[in-house]
Amino acid sequence: MSKSQASPDSAATGAASPDALLFREGMSRVTAAVHVVTTDGAAGRAGFTATAVTTVTDSPPSLLVCVNTTSRSAQALLANKVFCVNTLSAEDQALADIFAGRTGLQGQERFTVGEWEKLDTGSPALATSLVSFDCRIAEARIIATHHVIIGEIVRIRLGERRPTLVYQGRHYQRL
Structure with missing residues (x-):
């Protein structure tokens, strides 16, 4: 058995820990919504594509976003203390690639594609998003290689279904 695999028995008992490659392969099989997370403020306008977004609680309404600590956009988001999670429709795949850094567009250039508006925090909200969650940072901490950022939602804008x-x-994929 290779190091990147664990037997069912050892995985169940915790005797062997799967390596990063096996973890990434396993997570690639989990379907996740695609979002563009944006921010604007004194530290500048920035954004990134994320699938690591989930609800925390509905009282007060909050969600969390995970982003690599090496991300320039993460640094702006943390300094601005506000962000907007824009859930993408299937037609917004090009934006997902742009904000994932796959097209060569950087920083402000990324916002030349799509129609952007501002909600309460001033973070860019995508006019075509399925939903935009405008948030203020309630808590942020580093877990290994990523920032885990909890945002308290201050406004929700519902888009077209x-x-x-x-x-x-x-x-x-389109769902």
Whole structure:
């Protein structure tokens, strides 16, 4: 058995810990909605594509976002203390690639694609998003290689109901 695999018995008992490659392969099989997380303020306008977004509680309404500590956009988000999570429709795949850094567009250039508006925090909200959650940072901490950022939602803008862009098997899918 290779180091990147654990037997079912050892995985169940915790005797062997799977390595990062096995973990990433396993997570690639989990379907996740695709979001563009944006921020604006004194530290500048920035954004990144994320699938590591989930609800925390509805009282007060809050969610969390995970982003790599080496991300320039994460640094702006933390300094601005506000962000907007924009859930993408299947038609917004090009934006997902832009904000994932796959097209060569950087910083402010990324916002030349799409129609952007501002909500309460001033963070860019995508006009075509399925939903935008405008947030203020309630808590942030580093866990290993990532910032885990909890945002208290200050405003929700619902968009038109359309097919969602999801990521599964290292490819975008339409759901």
